[in-house]
Each structure stands twice: as structure tokens, then as C-alpha cells.
Amino acid sequence: MACFSATQLHTLLWTSSLNRTSHHFKPNYTYRTPKFLFRQKPLIASFSTSDVEARTETKDSSTATLRELCHGHVPEHVIRRVEEVGYVIPTEVQLQALPFLYSGRDCVLHAQTGSGKTLAYLLQILSVIDSQRSAVQALIVVPTRELGMQVTKVARMLAAKPSELESGPKSCTVMALLDGGMLNRHKSWLKAEPPTIVVATMGSLCQMLEKHILKLDSCQVLVVDEVCTKREKNQVLLSLLQVDSPESAIIFVSEQSEKSKKAGNAPPITLLVDFLMSSSGGFSNVSLLEEDMNFNKRAASLSELRGGGGYLLVATDIAARGVDLPETTHIYNFDIPKDAVNYLHRAGRTGRKPFSDKKCFVTSIITVEERFVLQRFENELMFCCEQLFF
Numbered sequence: 318m319a320c321f322s323a324t325q326l327h328t329l330l331w332t333s334s335l336n337r338t339s340h341h342f343k344p345n346y347t348y349r350t351p352k353f354l355f356r357q358k359p360l361i362a363s364f365s366t367s368d369v370e371a372r373t374e375t376k377d378s379s380t381a382t383l384r385e386l387c388h389g390h391v392p393e394h395v396i397r398r399v400e401e402v403g404y405v406i407p408t409e410v411q412l413q414a415l416p417f418l419y420s421g422r423d424c425v426l427h428a429q430t431g432s433g434k435t436l437a438y439l440l441q442i443l444s445v446i447d448s449q450r451s452a453v454q455a456l457i458v459v460p461t462r463e464l465g466m467q468v469t470k471v472a473r474m475l476a477a478k479p480s481e482l483e484s485g486p487k488s489c490t491v492m493a494l495l496d497g498g499m500l501n502r503h504k505s506w507l508k509a510e511p512p513t514i515v516v517a518t519m520g521s522l523c524q525m526l527e528k529h530i531l532k533l534d535s536c537q538v539l540v541v542d543e544v545c546t547k548r549e550k551n552q553v554l555l556s557l558l559q560v561d562s563p564e565s566a567i568i569f570v571s572e573q574s575e576k577s578k579k580a581g582n583a584p585p586i587t588l589l590v591d592f593l594m595s596s597s598g599g600f601s602n603v604s605l606l607e608e609d610m611n612f613n614k615r616a617a618s619l620s621e622l623r624g625g626g627g628y629l630l631v632a633t634d635i636a637a638r639g640v641d642l643p644e645t646t647h648i649y650n651f652d653i654p655k656d657a658v659n660y661l662h663r664a665g666r667t668g669r670k671p672f673s674d675k676k677c678f679v680t681s682i683i684t685v686e687e688r689f690v691l692q693r694f695e696n697e698l699m700f701c702c703e704q705l706f707f
């Protein structure tokens with residue numbers, strides 16, 4: 318999407334949340350306790366000269382209400398609506414972020430899932446848009462249709478007039494431009510009377526932009542909701558390895574897709590190995606096991622691992638079945654497995670010493686969208702993950 322430079326925009330906002338869940342696989346099911354909260358530095362330095370990370374962990378226990386925070390920024394009827402739907406006291410991220418957001422600075426909101434980031438950025442949008450104007454003034458880009466529907470629902474709820482206010486200013490309109498939707502209807506809507514806020518997935522957004530149906534000349538706020546980049550995952554993995562210091566670990570990465578192969582991209586597994594070896598974590602001896610290695614190379618790699626000492630093996634699902642490396646204490650699902658059976662096979666690469674009392678861990682690094690996938694595995698396999706940090 319090359320239609321913006323940050324200077325054209327009032328505010329550029331990125332939100333992200335990342336979950337890491339972990340569970341004891343064997344020999345017992347006591348869970349490890351959260352160790353630390355991961356916080357990502359802003360990723361948008363090249364976009365903006367005034368990036369701010371909204372910190373979510375603070376000792377300051379301010380008692381400001383949402384009304385006090387929004388006063389002078391958000392129209393009174395919106396504040397009343399916010400209170401009417403039950404938002405009175407700000408959450409921590411709202412308390413921290415709103416003053417920055419109202420100042421018009423670009424911002425990265427990085428906070429735990431469910432901490433109230435959506436309301437924070439919607440309030441900022443409602444503080445700058447002019448609901449009397451029929452033009453797209455705020456664009457929220459979401460990764461999935463489901464998240465888009467949720468955000469649209471909240472935006473429409475806040476945009477509605479408070480019940481005691483029948484007349485008064487026109488409410489702003491919110492369009493959900495989501496993959497799988499009826500784009501023809503949206504085309505007529507956009508042409509006839511553009512909405513004030515558009516919530517869009519990337520595919521639908523690009524279509525509308527390419528056809529010049531969606532115009533963003535009046536757009537003041539761009540929100541990129543749920544940014545979870547590969548780089549962020551890499552950093553989380555690095556932090557985990559540094560904190561856990563596993564004696565011997567296997568990191569599972571998904572296989573490269575045919576599409577990515579055809580596009581000539583480097584395999585994800587190679588990229589991760591390169592990242593680990595070039596990182597400051599001191600992982601100079603990372604082994605690799607994947608389909609594309611011939612049989613002899615694979616056998617050599619495995620016998621080297623069995624040879625003694627600790628190891629850090631980065632592997633695709635080829636290592637999930639039949640590979641017996643009894644020293645493995647930690648499994649990391651860098652990419653979530655395809656299904657519960659694969660999860661089980663991966664997890665089963667650890668806890669393979671019948672009489673050992675060493676604790677073994679299976680840790681999955683997942684995005685918010687993947688939480689329900691993991692939940693499915695939990696239900697199917699009857700185990701319970703603990704969320705460790707975000």
C-alpha cells in the first residue's frame with residue numbers, strides 16, 4: 318500500500334499483541350509461571366519522526382476517568398456514548414496512550430491482548446474526524462475478516478448517538494471493507510456517500526484503491542491493527558532462548574510453501590537459522606533438519622546431535638516423527654503446527670527419558686489470531702497452556 322507518507326497523515330498507529338503460551342509436557346502437569354513481559358520497540362522509525370511507544374507497565378496508579386482524559390479532545394456526545402456503553406475508567410494502555418494520541422504523534426501500542434487498544438485508537442479517531450463531512454477520514458487495516466468485524470462493531474457502537482440525544486450532530490459512518498464481503502455494494506456506497514471510517518483487510522483495500530473507488534485524500538488517521546512481524550517473532554524466540562537457556566532444544570518451523578518457493582524466497586528455516594547464528598545470543602552452533610536435505614545429510618546431522626553436549630536444532634515437521642533425541646528438554650513451536658496430531662508429535666520429541674525428573678517444556682509463539690487454533694489443540698488433546706507474556 319504505497320498511498321501514504323506519514324506526513325500526510327495526522328496519526329499513524331500500529332497495534333500489536335503477541336502471545337506466548339507454554340506447558341509442561343512431561344513428566345507432570347504443573348505449569349511454569351510467567352517470567353517477564355516482552356515489549357517491542359517501535360518498528361516504524363522510517364515512517365515517522367515522532368514515534369512513541371505507549372508503555373503498558375507503569376507504577377503510576379492515576380485515577381483519571383475516561384471523561385477527564387477525553388475532555389477537550391472528543392466531542393461531548395461521543396464521551397456520553399462511551400460512558401453509556403460502560404467505558405468509564407480507562408484501562409492502563411488507554412491511560413498511557415491517549416495523551417500521546419491526542420497530541421497527534423505517531424504511536425505504537427504494544428500491549429497484552431484484551432487490554433483495550435481498540436478503544437484507545439477509536440477514541441483518537443473520534444477526536445479528529447468531522448462526522449458532518451462525507452469523506453474517508455480514518456482507515457483501520459486489519460489482518461483478518463474476524464478482527465475487522467469486531468472492530469467495526471465497536472466503532473459503530475461508539476459512533477451511535479447517546480440514547481438521550483435524538484437530534485444533534487450526524488453520527489459518523491463506519492464501513493467494513495473485508496475479504497469475503499459484498500464489494501459491489503461497497504462500491505456504490507463509496508461512490509454515493511463515502512463513510513467516515515473504513516475498516517479494511519488488505520485484499521479488499523487494495524482492490525478498491527486500484528480501481529480508484531476508495532479515495533484517501535482526506536484520511537487523517539491510519540491504524541494498522543495487529544502487527545506481528547516475523548522480526549517480532551524472531552525477537553521473542555531469542556528472548557525465550559536467553560531466559561530458558563535450554564540444554565537441548567528443537568525449534569519447529571513450518572515448511573516453505575510452493576508459492577514462496579516459486580517466488581524464489583529463501584526457506585523460513587534457513588532465515589531463522591541465519592538469524593539465530595548472527596544474533597547476539599551466542600548461538601553459533603545451530604543445527605538444521607528439513608525435507609530438502611538428502612538422507613545422508615539428515616543422518617549426519619542427527620548423529621552429530623546424538624554425539625553429546627547440548628544442541629539447538631531448527632527443524633520442520635520432518636523431525637516431529639520418529640526422531641529420538643532423548644536429551645531434548647525444550648520444544649519451541651516457532652510456527653504453530655497444522656493440527657493437533659502434529660502438535661502432539663512435536664511435543665513428543667521431549668520428555669523421552671522414562672526415569673528422568675528433568676522438567677521439559679513445550680512453548681508456542683502465536684499471534685492473537687492463532688489463539689483459537691491452539692485452543693482447539695488444547696480441547697482435542699486435553700491439556701492446558703498457560704499464557705506467559707504478550
Ligand SMILES: Nc1ncnc2c1ncn2[C@@H]1O[C@H](COP(=O)(O)OP(=O)(O)OP(=O)(O)O)[C@@H](O)[C@H]1O
Nearest residue numbers: 334404405406407408429430431432433434435436
Ligand atoms: N475502559 C474500559 N472499560 C471497560 N471495558 C473496556 C474498556 N476498554 C476496553 N474494554 C473492554 O475490554 C475488552 C477488550 O478490549 P479490546 O478488544 O479493545 O482489547 P485489545 O487490546 O484491542 O485486544 P486485542 O489485542 O485482542 O485486539 C472488550 O470487551 C472491551 O469492550
